[in-house]
Amino acid sequence: MQTIAVYSLKGGVGKTTLAVNLAWAAAARSSRKTLLWDLDPQAAASFMLGAAVNGGKDAQAVFAKDLDPAKLIRITPVPRLDLLPADASLRGLDHFLFGLGKKKRLLKLIEDVGQNYDRVILDAPPGLTETSEQVLRAADLILVPVIPSPLSQRALDEVVAYLDRHALRRGPILPIYNMVDRRRALHRAALEAKPDWPVIPMASAFEAMSATPEDVGGLSPSSPAGAALLSLWSGIEKRLAKRAKSG
Numbered sequence: 001m002q003t004i005a006v007y008s009l010k011g012g013v014g015k016t017t018l019a020v021n022l023a024w025a026a027a028a029r030s031s032r033k034t035l036l037w038d039l040d041p042q043a044a045a046s047f048m049l050g051a052a053v054n055g056g057k058d059a060q061a062v063f064a065k066d067l068d069p070a071k072l073i074r075i076t077p078v079p080r081l082d083l084l085p086a087d088a089s090l091r092g093l094d095h096f097l098f099g100l101g102k103k104k105r106l107l108k109l110i111e112d113v114g115q116n117y118d119r120v121i122l123d124a125p126p127g128l129t130e131t132s133e134q135v136l137r138a139a140d141l142i143l144v145p146v147i148p149s150p151l152s153q154r155a156l157d158e159v160v161a162y163l164d165r166h167a168l169r170r171g172p173i174l175p176i177y178n179m180v181d182r183r184r185a186l187h188r189a190a191l192e193a194k195p196d197w198p199v200i201p202m203a204s205a206f207e208a209m210s211a212t213p214e215d216v217g218g219l220s221p222s223s224p225a226g227a228a229l230l231s232l233w234s235g236i237e238k239r240l241a242k243r244a245k246s247g
Contacts, residue, residue, distance in 0.1 A: 001118060003139045005138070005139035007124040007132060009126060009155055010127070014178045015145050018145050019123040022143075023119075027080040028078060028081075029233060032119045033118045034081050034119045035116075035117045035120045035121070036121045039086060039122055041086060043085065043088075044123075045086070046087075049083045059072070060090060063100070094130040103134070103137060104137055104138070106137070136168050139170060140240065145176050147178065149187075153190065160173055175194070177191060198232045201228060
């Protein structure tokens with residue numbers, strides 16, 4: 001089992017859509033038994049995979065060890081893909097984790113629940129918070145979607161420097177240019193500056209998934225966005241295989 005985190009410093013960069021589609025790729029394309037753990041209080045990933053989001057307290061109770069996470073896991077319409085949904089209680093998770101004082105609580109929970117999975121994908125809350133720090137300590141690979149712009153790239157550089165300075169991450173960071181529109185000069189300039197970064201183009205199909213959950217994974221492999229997503233997932237699998245071999 002290996003853990004992949006999808007993390008961003010701010011919202012609006014396509015983080016959740018990317019996390020859900022990579023979870024689909026893991027399950028549908030790689031035939032991996034996959035768990036998507038929604039840790040974002042907005043619960044968008046849970047909605048996209050068909051979970052009814054309510055005002056319950058179960059999601060945080062998992063971290064208090066008052067509830068076995070396995071009891072919350074739900075089967076999704078995608079074969080081999082399960083969901084550990086979010087709910088409103090995660091709004092207080094930062095405060096709870098800070099008071100708990102156990103910096104690797106999420107890692108320990110993943111080690112337990114992940115015994116039944118090949119891949120665990122974490123949809124992390126945005127920002128540098130107590131919860132996101134737990135995510136970064138637990139992940140074997142950290143994917144960071146970035147909108148192509150100098151300010152976004154500068155923000156990423158500052159985050160990486162902060163994480164390294166405080167030894168907050170376990171695995172390497174893979175920046176991804178997301179929601180790319182090559183018609184825009186600013187986007188083209190950003191891509192030219194970082195030609196080795198993976199690129200996911202803007203696609204209306206990605207936006208539709210947030211309103212129509214049954215469309216998850218429905219991108220045509222021959223479309224630019226679909227081909228880019230599958231290429232990204234193939235690269236991720238190669239990185240994880242190399243990491244497993246070296247470890």
